[in-house]
Structure formats: C-alpha cells, structure tokens
Amino acid sequence: MNYLVTGATGFIGKFLLEHLLAREESKVYVLVRESSREKFEDIAERYGDLKKKLHIVSGDITTSGLMASEDLKKLKGKIQHLFHLAAVYDMNMDDETADRVNNEGTRNVVAFANELGGDVVLHHVSSVAVAGSKFVGKFTENMFDEGQSITHPYYRTKYQSEAIVRSEARVAFRIYRPGVVVGHSQTGEMDKIDGPYYFAKAIQQISYRVPKWLPLLGIDGGKVAIAPVDYVASAMDAIAHKPGLDGKCFHLMQSNSPSVGDLLQAFLEAAHGPEFAKRVPIPRMPRAMKPLAKRLQNAVPEKTKKQIADAIGVPLSVLGYAFNQAVFDDRQARAALKDTDVRCPDIRDYVDKLWQYWELFLDLKVKITPRQMQKLSGKVVLVTGASSGIGFNTSKKLAAAGAKVILVARTKEKLDETRSIIEKAGGEAHVYPCDLSDMKDIDRMAEEVLRDFDHVDILINNAGRSIRRGVMESTTRFHDFERTMQLNYFGAVRLILALLPGMAKRKSGQIINVSSIGVLANAARFSAYVASKSALDAFTRCLSAEVRAHNIHTTAIYMPLVRTPMIAPTKIYDYVPTWSPDDAANTVIKAIVERPKSIATTLGTAASISYALWPKVNDYILSKGFQLFPSSSAAKGRKDGQKPSIEQMVFANVFKGEHW
Numbered sequence: 001m002n003y004l005v006t007g008a009t010g011f012i013g014k015f016l017l018e019h020l021l022a023r024e025e026s027k028v029y030v031l032v033r034e035s036s037r038e039k040f041e042d043i044a045e046r047y048g049d050l051k052k053k054l055h056i057v058s059g060d061i062t063t064s065g066l067m068a069s070e071d072l073k074k075l076k077g078k079i080q081h082l083f084h085l086a087a088v089y090d091m092n093m094d095d096e097t098a099d100r101v102n103n104e105g106t107r108n109v110v111a112f113a114n115e116l117g118g119d120v121v122l123h124h125v126s127s128v129a130v131a132g133s134k135f136v137g138k139f140t141e142n143m144f145d146e147g148q149s150i151t152h153p154y155y156r157t158k159y160q161s162e163a164i165v166r167s168e169a170r171v172a173f174r175i176y177r178p179g180v181v182v183g184h185s186q187t188g189e190m191d192k193i194d195g196p197y198y199f200a201k202a203i204q205q206i207s208y209r210v211p212k213w214l215p216l217l218g219i220d221g222g223k224v225a226i227a228p229v230d231y232v233a234s235a236m237d238a239i240a241h242k243p244g245l246d247g248k249c250f251h252l253m254q255s256n257s258p259s260v261g262d263l264l265q266a267f268l269e270a271a272h273g274p275e276f277a278k279r280v281p282i283p284r285m286p287r288a289m290k291p292l293a294k295r296l297q298n299a300v301p302e303k304t305k306k307q308i309a310d311a312i313g314v315p316l317s318v319l320g321y322a323f324n325q326a327v328f329d330d331r332q333a334r335a336a337l338k339d340t341d342v343r344c345p346d347i348r349d350y351v352d353k354l355w356q357y358w359e360l361f362l363d364l365k366v367k368i369t370p371r372q373m374q375k376l377s378g379k380v381v382l383v384t385g386a387s388s389g390i391g392f393n394t395s396k397k398l399a400a401a402g403a404k405v406i407l408v409a410r411t412k413e414k415l416d417e418t419r420s421i422i423e424k425a426g427g428e429a430h431v432y433p434c435d436l437s438d439m440k441d442i443d444r445m446a447e448e449v450l451r452d453f454d455h456v457d458i459l460i461n462n463a464g465r466s467i468r469r470g471v472m473e474s475t476t477r478f479h480d481f482e483r484t485m486q487l488n489y490f491g492a493v494r495l496i497l498a499l500l501p502g503m504a505k506r507k508s509g510q511i512i513n514v515s516s517i518g519v520l521a522n523a524a525r526f527s528a529y530v531a532s533k534s535a536l537d538a539f540t541r542c543l544s545a546e547v548r549a550h551n552i553h554t555t556a557i558y559m560p561l562v563r564t565p566m567i568a569p570t571k572i573y574d575y576v577p578t579w580s581p582d583d584a585a586n587t588v589i590k591a592i593v594e595r596p597k598s599i600a601t602t603l604g605t606a607a608s609i610s611y612a613l614w615p616k617v618n619d620y621i622l623s624k625g626f627q628l629f630p631s632s633s634a635a636k637g638r639k640d641g642q643k644p645s646i647e648q649m650v651f652a653n654v655f656k657g658e659h660w
Helices: 011-022 034-053 069-075 095-116 153-168 195-209 229-240 260-270 287-299 302-312 316-323 331-336 351-362 370-376 389-400 412-424 439-453 478-506 517-521 527-550 571-575 581-594 602-613 615-628 646-654
Strands: 002-006 027-032 054-058 081-084 121-125 136-139 172-178 180-182 216-219 226-228 249-252 276-280 325-328 380-384 404-409 428-433 458-461 509-516 552-559 598-600
Touching: 002 011, 011 027, 011 034, 011 229, 027 034, 034 054, 054 069, 069 095, 081 095, 081 229, 095 121, 095 153, 121 153, 121 229, 153 172, 172 229, 180 195, 180 229, 195 260, 195 351, 226 229, 229 249, 229 331, 249 331, 260 276, 260 351, 351 412, 370 581, 380 389, 380 478, 389 404, 389 412, 389 428, 389 581, 404 412, 404 439, 412 428, 428 439, 439 478, 458 478, 478 509, 478 527, 478 552, 509 517, 509 527, 509 581, 517 527, 517 552, 517 602, 527 552, 552 581, 581 598, 598 602, 602 615
Parallel strands: 002 027, 002 081, 027 054, 081 121, 121 172, 136 325, 172 249, 180 226, 216 276, 380 404, 380 458, 404 428, 458 509, 509 552, 552 598
Antiparallel strands: none
8 A cells, every 4th residue: 555645744744654654565655845854854763664664755735746747657546545734733824824835735735636646545634623713503524614704824724725625636535624633642742832732831830839729710611622643643544544435524533522621620630730619601702792802803913913922822813712612523533433443532531641741841941041141151060860850950941051961860761851852942961871879880970971071060969869757657667768868868979079079170160969948847757868968968068168268169959848750659749839840940040150058948947947946846846747747648547649638738838848
C-alpha cells in the first residue's frame, strides 16, 4: 500500500505516520518543503527502523502542481491514499496566510489528487471549526452548509477548504473533523500552546496561590469538542482503511464533550488546585443587544484586539469558546470504529499526563532582569538535583540568564530531558550523571567537570532526601538517618571539597546550600532530614570564615515547604500552603545576585528567635502540630488523600511553609 502525506511535520501528521509505517508492505511518501527537510529528518528518527519506508518528496502545497513534474510521473497511478493535513492552525492568523495555505493549498492538493488518478482516496483533515463560532444546537457529521457565521480567518478557511474538496475532487474522498486536539493521552506530548493550554499558566498560579480546601466559583460555559492526538491519528488510520465510507465525514472527539467548566476543573485537579464549589452558566446575550455588540466589536481596531490578546496571553477567539453553543455529534465516527479497539478516552483519564508534559516541556517563559543577566552571563554553575523540582526550575532560569549550567542528578535520562528543555528555550546546559550518596562517584563527576570547564563559579547544593517519620517510629530504622546524612551532608561536603581549591585559586566563587525552614523551626517528624541539613549549615558557617579572604561567598537558603516531587507522597500537603518551585528558584537566583549569608521566611526567622528566647513555648506549638498531623494516612483511620480538618487547615495557614 502506497501513501502520500502532506503536513507530515505537523502535530497530527507525525503520529499518523507511525500508524501508516506500521502497516505491512507500506511505503509512505511525504511532501516536504526544502526549508522543512531538516526538521522532518529529525522527526523521522522517532520511527526507528521503520523510517526506511519513508520517502521524501520535495514540494509545497502553495505551489501549483505541488512537486516537480518528474516526481508526479513516478507517483501517478501508484498512490492508494493521499492524506492532506497541511494547513495553518493558528487562532491569530491573518486572512492572507489563511487563504494562501488553507484554501489555495487545498485546491492545489485536490487538483494533484485528480491528476494522480487511479484508485486514490483523498483524506482531507478539516475541523469542527466549519460550524463557525456562533452556531447554536447540534452539528452532525452530515451537516456542512447551514448558513453559519464564519468571519474569523481560521473558521472561514476551514469551511472553504472543505467546500473545495466537496466540489472539486473527482476522486473518492473522506473528511475528518477533529475537535480541539490536545496532547497524547499516554505521554502528554504536545507541540505548542493551543486550546486549553492557553489557560495553563493561570491554572498553575491558582494552584500555588489558592489553598486546595478553598472552594471556587466558576463558569459552566459551552461544550468543548476535545480529543487527544493519538486518538485522532488512530481513528484516521482505522477509518481510512475501511471500505464503503467514501464521501462521508467523521467528527473525531470525545463523545460526551466536557463543558468549559468541566475542562478547567480537570486541569485544576491535575495541578493539585482547588475545586469549583459551584459553576454558574454564562447567560445568553439578549437578541436585541446582538447588533449593538457586533457594532462595538467591529469598532475596536484589530491592532487593539491583538494588544489585548497579547496582554492576557489568550487569543480573543479562544475566549469566545466560553460562549460556544454548538454540540457536535460523532455518530458516524463511532459506527466506523465499532469493530476496532480505537476509542476516544475521557479527558479526566489523561489530563494529568497533559499537565505534566506542559509543566516540563511547554512552560518555558522565564523572566530575567538585566541585573541577573549581568551577574550570570557566562558563569559556570553546577546544580545538584537538577532534574526536578527546585533544581529543574533553577536550572531553567540560570540558562535563560546566559549561564553555562552543569546538570547533576542520578538519572541520565531525566538530565538529558532537562537539557533538551533548556536548549529548546535557547539556553546552554551540560549533563553529568552522579550518585550523590556515593563519594567516589562524586569525585569522578567533579574531576570530569573540572577537566571540561576548568572551574565552577557557583555551586548550588540542592539535591536532598527527606524522611517524614517520628523518632519513636524510627527506633528500628537507623538506616534512615544514615542514608539521609550520606546524601544531604556527606555528599554535599564532598562536592564542596572537590571544587573549593579551584575557587580559591581563582579568588572567586559562591556556594549555595538549599536548606530547610525545619532547621530554624526544629520541625517534628523530620529529625533525620533536619539533622543532616543542620550539619551542612554548621559546616558552611565554619567554612565561610576560612574562605572569606579568597572572595568565596556562602549562602544558606532556609526553604519553606515547596510543592515538589519530594513532598508528593504526603497527600495532606496538597491542602497546606506551599511555595511553588518557581518561587523557590527565584530565591536561589536572588541568592546569587545579592550574596546574602542566609535567606529565610518571616516565619522561619520568628521560629528561630522564639526557640532561642522561649524554647518551651516553641516546643508546645510544635507538639500541637505533631499531634494534629499524623505520620501516615492510616494512623488515625483516615483514607489516603482525605481533606484535612478545619483545625488542621487553620494551623497550617497560621504557620505557612512549615513542615508538618
């Protein structure tokens, strides 16, 4: 079976290719512009040995004939399936681009399919956008020209390009209308900020700033036709190879589409944010007001609309989806897929994958001040624990400020992932895997770093292990204290000793230790963790006086509770106030720029003073917290993840950032 695919470098295209290449005796031709050839060759690496079945044909859908005449001759009569995916998917697109690519490009592809002849079937990827943004009621797969309003360039050209296929194709065709396409339901993979992803940053900020126990008032809004990219690609592949479906159209989406409110709630849950206690419907605009609203909208210059969209980070056309009144029927698609194993999953079953991928790979915007850039540009900075949490976010900011970031952690795969994220954002990072609880491995890693970079300007001891367990529950677990001390204290000291001579020789250097508020507050249940951090604290205070003459600075950061993978197993932390990893990373950058001896929160400083002046009062408060928060979910007969009591919530909010 021979295939030709346009738009193979696009998001849906690269997943569709996986299915086509997996078919026996398949040969897949891809139309690729010369300017995109390198990009496609990089994409092709994901297919492994199957990429041998790929054949690149140089061409462009915006050019009449698509490709050179000699290439057409080679393909004529030999292609059974032509998949047309190439189009501009951009809610900020202009009319000229939309017409040139989406309309004229489709017209050229249809003409090419007619020229190919034979038994070729043209598979056109349209969109539910053909219904326009103001359609009211059910829009079925058999509906097309319903007199709908389609003024936006994207909606208009999706409608018009589908009309071109319907009216000008002389070969068999099938039309696919995906809904809002989001990331892969198993991996979360997504290629850009689009659809619900426009709201991800706001959702992230809400999850960090608003307590999980505080109920929110939300909107309900219209239905969102949504589908993960793997379902869209799988459905297209399955339907394309079933007989008797020519001339039909298929809506590819979750059958029971979620409302805007459902979608926002799902993403908030994935982000460990609060819930909507109540959602209110958005009232419909009175018919008499619509002409006035339209005149007002038309009176606003396009430049102003774009400025508003840029300011809020969301295209105005996307905001309009909150008022969507169309409901899409996918009956034909479900019937075509009935005897296959292809089903569209519910967004609630994979939203966590989407969220994790967004936080890692798409949340790339970093704010860096000129002063930070001046201090960090060109500096060699070694970050331990760089593959997640505080270390990951700190590394992104360091790289954005122009530093050469040395990424150190145990797992090479995760470090490689971090490096690729930093490089995607334009930064520089280098990977040095190391088991920081193994002294010989630390020596090996430090030697390699010094060999490759000659020196390290700034060392950030961030890697750490935390154990939340009371001393009375640890009487048979001495190894907990040993392994915590091994990583948090001995590992950090070993690395300091390895890099210190180079700093002294250059008369320049900085050592930053990410410590804990527990060191100041003497947090109960954290004896192993706090003792190891306190030991490093004491070592560094002694060291500081010795290296002052060498222009080497030391800083201890007494971090409050930060929402990182390290605290994830303790489910009650979902409901107590925490810092975000971004807040923590900003504090590390501040430590580099200002070089203070220490950084602590107001609560941490107050706890330290109170313990010095009123130790018994301090013990009384800590004892109350110890009794309020059990060591495990089962300790007081509570189910895992159950909401904390009012007393617990009040206590946690009074002592924000403390470990309980």
